[in-house]
Amino acid sequence: MTNNALYFYRKIRDYLNIYLPNQRGASPNTIKAYREALNSFIDYIVSLENPLKQISFSCVSRDAVESFLDWLEQDKSYSISSRNQRLAAIKSFMKYASERDKTLMVLNLEIADITKKKNTIPHEIEFFSEAALSIILEQPDQNKRNGQRDLVFLIILYDTGARVQEILDLQLRDIHLDGNNPFVSVTGKGRKMRTIPIMEKTRDHLIKYCRKFHPYNQADDYLFYTDRKGIRTQMSADNVGKFIAKYGRQGHLKSTEVPEHLYPHMFRHSRAMHLYHNGMPLPLVAEWLGHSKMDTTRQYYANADTTMKQEAIEKATSKLNPLINGELDLDWEDDEELLKKLYGLK
Template sequence: MWQETDRGYSVNSRNQRMCAVKSFLRYAAEKDKILMPLFLDVKVIPKKKDTRVREIEFFSESALKAILEQPDRNKKNGQRDLFFMILMYDTGARAQEILDLRLCNIRMDGKNPYVVITGKGAKTRNVPIMEKTCKHLKSYLHRFHIEDNPEEYLFYIERKGIRSQMSIDNVEKFVARYGKKAQETSTDVPEHLYPHMWRHSRAMHLYRNGMPLPLVTEWLGHAKMDTARCFIQMLIQR
């Protein structure tokens, strides 16, 4: 308790430290059997549940416009960052789900282009993309994927001629940077912009524009209707 009251630790930090203590005592008890009773007493201490109501943040459509105006599309990284944010918003996907996309997951050969997204539990879902997004996609592919390798990551970094998957840290940095820059021209842009806020915002915009809750659930890839319903209700209450 003192960790939370005196040190100001969160419930998650408290649980992580308790886990570390248990691991150490297990190791010590294996070395010295006298310590086994102490380890067994500590082992049964349950994790504390976090009962706080977490605020779900999202931005307006006008804020989205201001943010997307920030990347310099004439520069290679600017075009990449812009398309990443467009695709993340259009699909409502998690940032990591976008980072995991490979060229073989892009389907533009039919009348209705879509991307195959792999979510939690390795479950896949086909998410359609808008015509404007397809135009950005084609332009991005022309610049970043001259050689068509189906197994190559859609978004990558290149060092010394070697390509590797782009990291979530990279995404967080450029999203935050464009957010701060957009605040100079729009008061609608949240103070702290982070990737998952795009998913929240897309869900809210779809719902407000008339998409039924079951379709929003399918779009987001939630396994349970209750999860999406709770999510939307928390957004509406804001």
């Protein structure tokens, strides 16, 4: 490996292992996201016939970063949001590197000048119906230990509306099942803590689950874990994604109400949508989701809001209304003069 390559990789190592956790106080999830972004960028540079052991700051340029971003969007089908997140990670690393090596200042300024791409496509969230939820929850095999665990995971994932990593990070100390108001304490983005109430039925499921899966009740144990040869480790998001996808395929065979391509974040959207449909005000939904800005919630649920209004209008319109019963028959097709007036041509 060349000296320039060693210098480049040491800067990345120090950035990820020292600067982000110790000086920025970044959360483990943020560090993981930045690591994945830098790995993707390096993989892209390698794909341009640059050997990994020879990659250095000389391989990094504004053109390289911009072509990497286009590659993510066009070849890898990344969303604009994901593209912008990768750009933010590269900018952050270059800013860090240039502050410690002034010879990189010009390169940092060139990359810092790359603007985020605006997303002009309305974001339409994916969610399933409450009827679909019933079918999904029937899929885990309750005769198997993993099936029992999966069912409780699906229940708490839906009931809390939390992000999958927030559920995976839950420890027994975060579960509060005593008293009349059971709740869980989750740590969200930016290490922000929020308290989420859970339903009585969810508490009952959690009590039974803990009796079987946590008989020793160690406060720092992860609520959900995997057990390999007697060694417990925190369950991974990949593991969750696999069994949720499997239950989605199984459920879809029984009813098309169940999305064929089911994924963890759909539970969060679905729970929020069901609460919103059933009367929870949007500001409360935003707080419950842990959105720091109401604009985020409005952006996600604007289309659903229009659908709800349309359904409400149709339900509130009497069947005697001529617009509903078909008594009103307006035949304008052959009236060219009227059509011109309607469209402002006359």
